[in-house]
Amino acid sequence: MSKNMHVCKLSDIPVHGIMDFVIGSGERVLVANFRDKYYAYNGNCPHQGTCLAEGFFDGAVLTCSKHLWQWDITTGKPIGLAESPLEGYKVEIEGDEIYVRQANALKMAELFSDISTSTQDRLVQLTRREEYESGSVLYDLGDTTDDLYILESGRVEFELGRDDRTSAAGFILRKGEVFGWAALLEQQPVRIAKAVCVEKSALLRLNGEEAVKVLASDPASGYLVMRQLATLITRHFTSSSEK
Numbered sequence: 001m002s003k004n005m006h007v008c009k010l011s012d013i014p015v016h017g018i019m020d021f022v023i024g025s026g027e028r029v030l031v032a033n034f035r036d037k038y039y040a041y042n043g044n045c046p047h048q049g050t051c052l053a054e055g056f057f058d059g060a061v062l063t064c065s066k067h068l069w070q071w072d073i074t075t076g077k078p079i080g081l082a083e084s085p086l087e088g089y090k091v092e093i094e095g096d097e098i099y100v101r102q103a104n105a106l107k108m109a110e111l112f113s114d115i116s117t118s119t120q121d122r123l124v125q126l127t128r129r130e131e132y133e134s135g136s137v138l139y140d141l142g143d144t145t146d147d148l149y150i151l152e153s154g155r156v157e158f159e160l161g162r163d164d165r166t167s168a169a170g171f172i173l174r175k176g177e178v179f180g181w182a183a184l185l186e187q188q189p190v191r192i193a194k195a196v197c198v199e200k201s202a203l204l205r206l207n208g209e210e211a212v213k214v215l216a217s218d219p220a221s222g223y224l225v226m227r228q229l230a231t232l233i234t235r236h237f238t239s240s241s242e243k
């Protein structure tokens, strides 16, 4: 979806409220109002697909009705127990009409969402978009850590261990999530897990060395990425060890 898609009228959205719509492409879109702004997200929970419009919205925080994952409505970032961000759209308003446009997966990714727009744009220019069939192995244990990946569509799962001792690592990634982080780290030259597409998937690949050079030229953004990277690694390992 590269063009603006019409969703609804401004007047359809209650003040400090939420409403969901199925747009022309068949996607369910949740629109929220907070103060004088409007935000739009995929209307299905990133956990197990529950309709988010059936959840609770206090004017700032959205809570899924099924397992109570929560998100900051202004950023889509997870709060508390939630393990994944909301999948966001860019909102454009023309007169009384609300339109959405799918955002670039890198700009939506938690890892890069807070950095300067100019650095985001430079990173986007370095990405290569590739599509993979279900069953494709993106990398295996011991492979060189060259690229990091941003999931644009589809689903990727991870396995830890070798041969008969292989076990699912418990990570299932969704749109806008980043994996293969080791490509950003100097002390981690090889992969410690196997990444497999479990359905047809589209990915943005970004060379780790080139990304680090861009981030080094904008230390404020580089600091934000590394701080966010530490948070993501901690969250995934905590989540995995609890499963």
Ligand code: FES
Pocket: 045, 046, 047, 048, 049, 050, 064, 065, 066, 067, 068, 069
């Ligand atoms: S389905 Fe929404 S939190 Fe589980």
